Amino acid sequence: MGLSSVLCSLNGQSHYACWLVLTGFLLDLADGAVARKLNACSALGAKLDDFADFTSFGLATALLLQVHSLLDGLLAIVYVLAVFTRLCFFSSGLPFVYRGLPCPYGASVLASICVLTGGSRVMMRIVAMVMVLFMVDQGFYPHDKVLESQAWKKLVYAGGVVALLLSGFPMASLYYLAWSLSYIFFPTVFWSHKAPSHQ
Known part of the structure; x- marks a missing residue:
């Protein structure tokens, strides 16, 4: 999805580029659940997941900023470096907890804003800078396996699939x-609860 989004951005097809990033967002939430269900987890899979995240939520998302000037280019580079930093260095050391905003959520916000505003460069710049601050922040965010959690979270995911079909x-x-935004601003209220244990 990330590589396809990059190609769409380079060809001026920003609408498709945005929805490919959002598709990547859905797939990122599903890939771990599928791997665990199939007992296919591995060190290689973890590395490939980081590569996919960097491509989709770093490179592809930065290109949504429509680099037309030196300042736009610098912002895109800063965004990519923030994603890189977030992926490499911000492990919390605690199970089910991230330090710094997970980059898929920042990418989802940027792609959504891009679609809604028709790619308003002013809005995109502001939102990108805010997402960078959240990603490099030391705050904690829950790692909630949406598809392996409460039923209502699975319904939220299903709603994302429906929204994708209405792209x-x-x-x-x-x-x-x-x-x-609900995850970014209300992480402990909505997203920190673990799935009920099955006995």
């Missing part, structure tokens, strides 16, 4: 924006 309508991206 021809820009307002469908509002769903991803609301979802991501």
